[in-house]
Amino acid sequence: MARTTSSSYVIVPRAPDRRPAFRVAILLGWVLSLGLAWMAASWYVAPRLPGLSASLETTRTQLQQAQAQVRALGQRQATLKRSDQISRAANHQVQQELAERDQQIADLKANLAFYERLAGATRKPKGLSVHSAEFVPEAGGTWHYELMLTQSLNRGAVSTGQLRFVVEGVRDGKLATVDWNRLHQRDDAPAQAYSFRYFQQLRGSVMLPEGFVPQRVRVSLRGENASLDQAVAWVQPSGTGDT
Template identity: 55%
Template sequence: MSTRPTPSAVARTGFGLIAALLVFLLALVFGAWGVWQVARGGHAAPGDAGATDALAQRVATLSRSDEISRAANAKLQSTLAEREEQIAQLKADVDFYERLVGATGQRHGLSVHALQLHRQPGGAWHFSAVLTQNLDRAAVSTGTLTLAIEGSRQGKLETLDWPTLRQQPAAPGAPYSFRYFQQIDGDVFLPAGFTPARVTVRLQPRGGAVVEHPLTWAEATEEAGAPR
């Protein structure tokens, strides 16, 4: 099991941006030096073989400098795009944490905040569920998580329970234990010819009532961009 990214990662993202900018600036300086070399060699007297060779070398240097500058710029643009995406995700995480544990956040008991399913090779699907609770901030929520998937196969309705999805008789549920929130990850397997339509997350807290959170298959796979 794993937790979502922490807001402290924002600082590391800033350092990455600074490093990328420094590489780009160094490439520009190198390119400017090449231009200056060509300009300096442009005053050589006609017919001077040595000067001509030197000028050709400087032109080659300038060409290489331009290639380096272009490559550095492309890398910088790619790095900036990646960092912007990371920063947006981190900001969303910070907003989520503030709403959950902040003084003005709405209080609620054990619940499923989100569920995502990603297709894997061999008929497997990786699931990632975020569980939350802030009703009792002094308590630790402990229990197990299971999934059930409804769909059809050969024209008949069918529900795949947790042992079937895990391909393991009497498979134990995925354990959870947290105070405010936790991300639970795992894999399930769909049989060939099965068309999923609905997935239900079931939480069995220790000493408490079962909590169920149903979603359509489209809702569970839409954010992940998975083919349905």
Template identity: 50%
Template structure:
């Protein structure tokens, strides 16, 4: 009787299956550890990245909006400045044209007079005035004297006229001096009572020699700068 090959032991297959199971379990546990502990939750990582990107974009948008606002404000300021400069240039050109005609050979001869009067509100009840005086009758002659103002208006529904001393808040206040050949701008300040409503301004020129000259202006025509 020939010797037969021994059949594989039943325990051998059991051990082999158990080894495969343990190996698969080990790979599974390693994958779980790599996903949850080593690499973190993918959904959590994605949400964090999206939040960071959103915050960055929001900051960039805010920066761009602020830059745009600053640019718009700068443009508006520049436009206002240019408009004011154009207005000043136009006024200067008009003044130059007037003075050229005034002192030119063809200019109309006039004695001492008030060409223009400007009133501008300052702080409180103070008003700054600029009176432009002219003359071209006596060419080359120097005109000297003093300027005073008086203002007519109403207070408590009654007509009232404020003298130069009242406007200056000083008894026997001296007038503003002038000295020129052809023209000069005389400036000063006056004070108006709060309950006084001005209607008309009268400028009085008292030359060193000769008769006084008076010229009146409606108040609204003299006010500059929104006063």
């Protein structure tokens, strides 16, 4: 009698692999989406590209124009600033010149008034002379002097020459004289030049010895057309102290 053999293995038919088909479907879908996107861009965006390009070019042109205007305005501002500085400097210089001219006019008027008093119709014309001499103490022990020289005899003629003076006074109870060199604290001190038509005021500073009391000034004028030796009193303007 034949025996029937049993087995624990079961034969199952293999199902087909669907993964390649799924991958193909995904790829097709991606390609389709790209096509749709390109079609949408061509339909919606492409017609507007010329207008956008024109707008971009217009914007660039406007930007360049604006930048050029900014540069021009900056240059104009710099020019105006420099012009204003020049105008201010010129105005300041004009004001200074006007002030100097006003001072010159005032000095000339004062000089004219002085000369009119000096050479009035009732006064007799005089040759070269020392009209006045004043001394004012300065800091450091020096004395500032102002000598007024005049002449009204030769109207229109110019008097030129050299001036020196000595100071006479008292020191230690004895008469004493301080010469030109000692007054200037140097050997061979140069004379002071003068040149004028009607009058001139000469100024300078001198030093007196300690303990010396000045009393008068002996002025020596040496010129081409006239020479003069004249003594005048030592005069201090009021309010400068006693000597």
